[in-house]
Amino acid sequence: MHATKYHIFTLKEAPSEAEIISHKLMIRSGMIRKISGGIYTHMPLGLRVLRKIESIVREEMNRSGSIELLMPVVQPAELWQKSGRIKEYGPELLRFKDRNGRDFVIQPTSEEVISEIVKNEIHSYKQMPLIFYHIQTKFRDEIRPRFGLIRSREFIMKDAYSFDTNEENALISYETMFNTYSRIFNKIGLEFRAVTADTGSIGGNRSHEFHVIAETGEDTIVYDKYSTYAANTELAEAPCLILERGLPRQKMELAQTIDINTCNKLSDHLKVPIQKTVKSIIITTDSENKQIYLLLIRGDHTLNDIKVKKIKGLDKFRLATEQEILDSFNCKPGFLGPVNVNKSIIIIADKTVANMSDFICGANIENMHYIGVNWYRDLKEPDIICDIRNVSIGDKSPDGKNLLSFQKGIEVGHVFFLGTKYSTALNVSFLNKEGKSTITQMGCYGIGITRIMGAAIEQNNDDNGIIWPRSISPFEIVICPIGYTSKNKVQETAIKMYELIKKSNIDVILDDREKRPGIMFAEWDLIGIPLQIVITEDNIKNEMVEIKIRKTNQKIKISMTNLIETTKNILNNL
Template structure:
């Protein structure tokens, strides 16, 4: 591609709307433009990378035996009413009416449509298993779209749905997708982890996320430093401390703590570490009566874990100030388990391991010091209620946990019968009985991958594309092109040769100063740069530099194609 003819505008200044680096660089490099909140156009340069990502996804889905189809973006409300999600889904679901006042949705996902297809097309267990996928535009009316295409409202997703006659087949189909996903992300050159995830409201027995590691990621992931254990912090188990609880050594004392209503204020006032303070939270119970949750002061409540307790309302809600007062006789900030009666109490395992601790006295601005379980109050039921923190022992039994951040680019589920049962998608088994099919579903955020790749691969000057998803692999930079016929002759010839060899070359034949060409090549993130300058003309050399390298190297004009091929590695078809 001749850059002089390519429609692209790079921008020096960072647009004020962009907060994260990938969004800034995608705008500056001219990959995307914003059309409305969370809605973007992909310009030709950005689309080249998007298509390369899609191509890898399709190749690996096809390799895994899945079949591509295409479902509509606009779906009739009837299907959503049938599955129950017309009322369950909430405001993220964009609903609209046609001219006949019929209800439709802009699909945020396609379980209903694919299940409808399956029940019409699949009649016998002999047609199973089968896996359908599509690459489609989805719409989720996010409350707060942000980070460019990373959390957009309209986005491109690869979604796949598998159908099975029995659990074993479902597990096999799931494993095949797990492997296909692993291959895809490896091929894209991304540093990612496969992590255990919360199946959430969808249910099912297995669910894993594929997380691209990046400091700006929205998800927290716990990984072991000694094996391959990785889980979303939402569900990573916090093991109970192994050491027995120390015996009490201090007397229980009431002390005034004016104005100290947070653990930080309390710890500062009493000059004790937060680990010696007990945090008491009051949440709504499933039957209307509040529930008290006790945590060590430095730990955070894990809502996903807590709302799985039957006594606690799901979803989890903090009790109102009035309910807290009614239950404890005190406002939040001085609540504690001593003398707390009339409501159920759960304590995190780490809280139960404390001795001689500080806790609220259920009287405004008063706390206890030297509090101890059993001696001063009943020992409550233990539960895993907290987020794991760095340094916790790994649930795998090996090593300690570290907390890293990730961008969720893929998620695979074993759905089970939720949709097939609701929508009556059955097949006849060997005995001729109608059984609902088992389903798996498997998503990949295609547009999000592009942003995630940039979050993970950039520097001060711009993007650094991994070769397999680079919009162009080689940037050919001739210097003094307009004045030097020798440079032009050499650069034209090299451009023709590389293009003929099937390499994606961006030929910067613009009449601009060298600094502009270098800066743009680096902003766009083209991995390999070849400079044709008068310096090397007489010596018969060209100049090569990888986008990550700090220095250039000379190489011979003769055999230039072979030299570059050796540097391109995965840019060539296998």
């Protein structure tokens, strides 16, 4: 590839809307161009990256025994009605009617379509286990697309679906995909962690997320440095920090707390550790028989919505309105607590709160709090005691041996064991060995192809631009001749070197444009090609070339006769 015959158009500045480094660098380097909010054109350089990511994913999926097909972007809404997700998925699911008034959706994922295919094609246990996959454009109508390719509306995803005769075999397929994903991210060359996670809107009862480690990540990963334990904060188990409830030592008394309506303010006002305070959160559901719930967590902790949703009957909870709170507590928020509440209110206490003694909480009287509150003596025991908080710094791992560590990550892959969630709804069945009709066990597995591109940049960049891992860089080597159009010897050497490298199956581009050296080098630093080979007249006279390693910015001079061997060694060790 010659640069004059390719499209390279870089920018000195990124648009103001670009918030994170990958978004800025992809626009500046000419990888992507915005067409609409969350919708991008992948320009030639960016497309080369995507195709290389796809190639690695496809190679490892095929190696796992998975079979590729291609499902449509447009799907009949009827299938989504059968699965029940037409309502569950919400406004992110883009819906439309065709000219005949029939309902369709633009696929965000393909569980319904693949289930319909297998329902009609797979009839016997002898045809399983089976894993189908495709690499296809997806669309999710994000309310606020941001961060470039990290959270766009249109994106490319590899999604796979496994079908098995029983749960035991389905979990084998799950492990196959888990191991395949680990190989994919290792081959791309990214630092990642696989963590246990919530199943979310996809459903199912087993799930792992794959996160690329990056400080700009939206997710927080919790892990134990000394064991295999790792989880998303949504699912990380928060330990009870008080092993046994202490005996009461204080008398319960009212304290005036004018305008002191947060635990932080309360701690400062009463000059007590915030760990002695209890935070009250009021929730309800929109069911026919509306029920008010009082959730209690320690003052320095935060509520974990995902854990709350797993409590029976609270899968669709919401925060209570101010009027609902006034009706139930006769007090406005900021001064609420569990003492003397209406018997109809269900109290759910976090495990740590359930073991607290002599604690401080709202008195359900404006500008008043109780101090010295104790369970059983001053109020009824909680109706439900469970883990409803996010883990925090200082918490121990589930085995109680080590402190948990925290990292930011960008989710780039997710594997789910679905069980029979979709196969039951869509009647996907087969005949077992006894000839009896049996519901198929399913799993689904997704990788964000376009998101990997953004995540790779978030993890690999410096002040000068992108630092691509060799495996997905648009080119592995760029030849930078100084004076290509004006110095015959430089041009001859550059062309000869280009042909030699190309014959060695190394992905190379020759910059034959009329660019000043400083501008040329800065542009290729921005684009992030792993190796720059610099050719000058002086180096030619000495039969030498200069190699710049983008990752370290190290420059080395080598003999032209050792060019291929040296560049291969460097690339193999990046």
